[in-house]
Amino acid sequence: MAQSSRAPAPAHSQPQSSAPFLSLRHVSHALPDGRILLNDVSHDFDGSTRYGLIGRNGAGKSMLLQLAHGAMGLQTGRIIRRGRIAYVPQEQPRTAATTLADVAGIAPILQALSHIEAGSTRQSDFDLAEGHWRIRDEWTRMLADAGLPAWQPEHPASIASGGELTRVALAGALMQNPDALLLDEPSNHLDAGARCWLMDQIAAWRGGLIAVSHDRTLLDAMSCIVELDRGTLTTYAGNYAAYRAHRDCVAAALEASLAHARNERTASLRALRQQHDAQQQRTARDARKARDANQAPILLGMKKANAQAHAGRENIRRQETVAALDDAVRQAAAQIDQSAGIALALPETAVPQGRRVLHLEHAKPPYPVEACALTVTLSGPFRLAIRGPNGCGKSTLLSMLAGELAPHAGVCDVRVPTAMLDQRASVMKEDKSLLETLQVLGATLAEGELRSRLALLGLGPELVSAPAATLSEGERLKAALACALWRKTPAQLLMLDEPTNHLDIQSAETLMDALREYPGAMVVVSHDEALLEGIAPTHELAWRPAGWQFDESPGVPT
Structure with missing residues (x-):
């Protein structure tokens, strides 16, 4: 408004x-x-x-x-x-x-x-x-x-x-x-x-x-x-291009700092080991000389105690040096983590080549009423892009493919576990936390591993325990994606309705990287050409004046 x-x-x-x-x-x-x-x-x-x-x-x-x-x-x-x-x-x-x-x-x-x-x-x-x-x-x-x-x-x-x-x-x-x-x-x-x-x-x-x-x-x-x-x-x-150029320079400098810190640690640890080995050799050599010189036992004991005290001081110094080197590496790595996009790990949800996933036979979407019937069979880990102007019924078509709406006529048959990620992440109940929702969906991962995966998704301890109503739109989308992938039966067919609409730029880029590696099948409604280019559609359903048109070799949209 x-x-x-x-x-x-x-x-x-x-x-x-x-x-x-x-x-x-x-x-x-x-x-x-x-x-x-x-x-x-x-x-x-x-x-x-x-x-x-x-x-x-x-x-x-x-x-x-x-x-x-x-x-x-x-x-x-x-x-x-x-x-x-x-x-x-x-x-x-x-x-x-x-x-x-x-x-x-x-x-x-x-x-x-x-x-x-x-x-x-x-x-x-x-x-x-x-x-x-x-x-x-x-x-x-x-x-x-x-x-x-x-x-x-x-x-x-x-x-x-x-x-x-x-x-x-x-x-x-x-x-x-x-x-x-x-x-x-x-x-x-x-x-x-x-x-x-x-x-x-x-x-x-x-x-x-x-x-x-x-x-x-x-x-x-x-x-x-x-x-x-x-x-x-x-x-x-x-503009944003200038901002990215600046951020890329900063990221390169941070990577260089991390590489330098790691190299410094490696070189310093090597030098410390060499010093330690040389000291051990000197101590052993001095002890042999003292025994060969037939020195008094009390004098030998004093020399041994002095050597042990010196070795103890050197050991403490080495530990402090190693701790300082490790801390320098941790600090350099932490800066890179803060400037990086969200890491997203997808589980195995592979669809074998040749396995039938989706079959439409004279299927008419419930809206718009003038839409023509579709007869399509898709197998394997396909990538189907649905394109069209606002109001042509893209989300309605997606809901029909997901089984949420019955076709006006004909048959719509999906033969693998499916997850629908709509624009409002409706799988998330307003009064339930993400952890509670995953428990209801039968997530089989141990809570510790689940929390670790959610943290990689950018959902920390406070967010995974908070009611969904308190999450931002982007956080809700990530939570819905977690539900699709880590429930008891992971989805082998993802239905995505404008998935980048509520994501920040880094999260959107990371989502694109993850979807490229997703081994299942995918149907995507999106106006984000960068996303569609990234997932490389194998098929396309495009709205034309005559209705929906299926294309097995989609090109650049007109």
Whole structure:
């Protein structure tokens, strides 16, 4: 839902101004469990810069936008807003009572106009209506530009798909003529055409902008990258490509530091062993000389005690040196771990070549009704990509293949264990923790091994024990993936519905690496071309004007 907040500033000022539209002063914020998301942060966001806000899942990016807009109460510090700021959250409301005007954030404006038309003289109505007297004409034009049907603002939000609702919210934010935009994952759920429309709007925008995103194309259109990491904000001049070049240099330097620390340890340990061996030889030689010289027993005892004391001191010195060398290696390795993506270990879920996995015979998806019947047989560890514009029924088709929806006609037969990872990670129950869910699903791994695997997935002790309702969208997706792979019967067919939508960039890249190595079969709905290129589809179902078209040798999408 596009939301607008107003500060005591000209309502329709037209930036491009270098003055900050948003200032944070000593802002701190923590979750109820004590995790600190912002730690005494002070930062200015000026009106002439496009900021791409990035960070790990759960770092607090969405929360920062909510605080910036005023949608969430501030715990410590001060936030200064200048001008009118429009905020588009990541997910749009879809209750039975929600209208498209609610999603666009223009319902109060339309209501004020209705009051004025009915004779209202209240100043609050005129304040809301100011500058928006022709908002219905603007609504029609903006929806047409966004490639949306000629809906009326009063239509229920339920008529639109997730991607269409996102476009409605973005269009509504622009219609409010704000001085700055706060966008939370604006390209999520958007098809290729809608993403082009979004990029055109961003290119034409002249106000302040903060966009939380994992979309590398969108981030490359930014002029500054701000990274939220462990409670602090770090600014990098330039777009995402420049940020990655900088991070790659840092990673290379960290790798070099680790290699140097390991080489230093190896060389020092070799030198210590040589010194120890030489000392042992000297001690043995001196003892033989003393015996051959027929020295008094008391003198021999004193020399032996001195030698033992010296050896003890040398042993302590060696232990301290070894500990210091090990600590240097650990510190260098820890820095690399902190800058690396999440490691993801997938268990064996192989599908043999030639084994039938999926069979469709004259199967018609339940939506859209005009979809043609499909007859397809897929065997072995295939990779099926499902492509199409928003609203064509991709998620419905995926649900039919997963057995969650019956076909309108025909047969849909899946012959291997299947796991469905939908956009809302619905396998996770709001009041249950991940560990509890895995126990219900009959996970056979010992708890210690399970916790270790979950830690590799980026889900630490606090997250695996927390109710699913407290997890971020990206954390929920990782939890759902863990349920699919480490339940009693691991999935040999993964059904993925926009799997990278809620992942941070590093997690998305690691997921792509893991899916490349996944030995089972896979069906993927995604607008993320980097993901689809990474998994190398062997087959494609693409929506065409005549309905679904099956292709055994997919090429570059048009």
